[in-house]
Amino acid sequence: MYPKTLNNLIESLKILPGVGQKTAERYALSILDNDMEDVAQFAKSLIDVKDSIRTCTICHNLTDQEVCNVCSDKSRDHNTICVVSSAKEAFSIERMNEYNGVYHVLNGLISTQKGILPEDLTLESLLNRINDQTREVILALNATVEGEMTTLYIAKKLDGKVKTTRLAFGLPIGGHLDYADDMTLQKAFEGRNDIES
Ligand SMILES: [Zn+2]
Known part of the structure; x- marks a missing residue:
């Protein structure tokens, strides 16, 4: 049985396409193996992308600007x-x-x-x-x-x-x-x- 925080990460990873329990476990454990700095950057990228990416007002493609x-x-x-x-x-x-x-x-x-x-x-x-x-x-x-x-x-x-x-x-x-x-x-x-x- 994994500790609760690790289990939370495994559950979060499973929202990705093609990632089931086994793969999520592997990813979660490999995240643990990384430096704090890299993991912080990874977490920041997740938030940044969700925060800044929108659709172009002209062509509807993904962008981080208005156009x-x-x-x-x-x-x-x-x-x-x-x-x-x-x-x-x-x-x-x-x-x-x-x-x-x-x-x-x-x-x-x-x-x-x-x-x-x-x-x-x-x-x-x-x-x-x-x-x-x-x-x-x-x-x-x-x-x-x-x-x-x-x-x-x-x-x-x-x-x-x-x-x-x-x-x-x-x-x-x-x-x-x-x-x-x-x-x-x-x-x-x-x-x-x-x-x-
Ligand atoms: Zn466009």
Whole structure:
């Protein structure tokens, strides 16, 4: 039986995805092995991230400012908008170092199964961002049923308003964008297609 404080830490660690009792125990004991200074820094990072991270008022990506680095970067092409379902995917694309446009994070995908409706996403704010200057909207959503449903829904909304493309799936069907390796993602980007709607 662990002492109460250690047990509290084990319980806290179990809120993380993929961390069960065994792993939580291992993590908790390894935290005990670290210097006080490192542990204090670790605790501070946890609080800081929760305290300071919010969503960009323009693109809804994660940021510690009002407007994210990408949206406030004048050297980027603000007339090309890449639509992704979550911040994690925007970071995957950013890591390629190839894309110079801006993003729009939907915060999910339309799902009849999970009861996620178009109005639960940041779609209205996407539609409000699009104007005469907008050159292209790239729909970079997962090759899953939900990704497909969302892609078609948005393509229909944007039909006649702006050139809308989707990634060429090189990505395997059923594939999640954030699991694609950089090369596959880059190919999918280069070979993007117009959407017929
Ligand atoms: Zn932004």
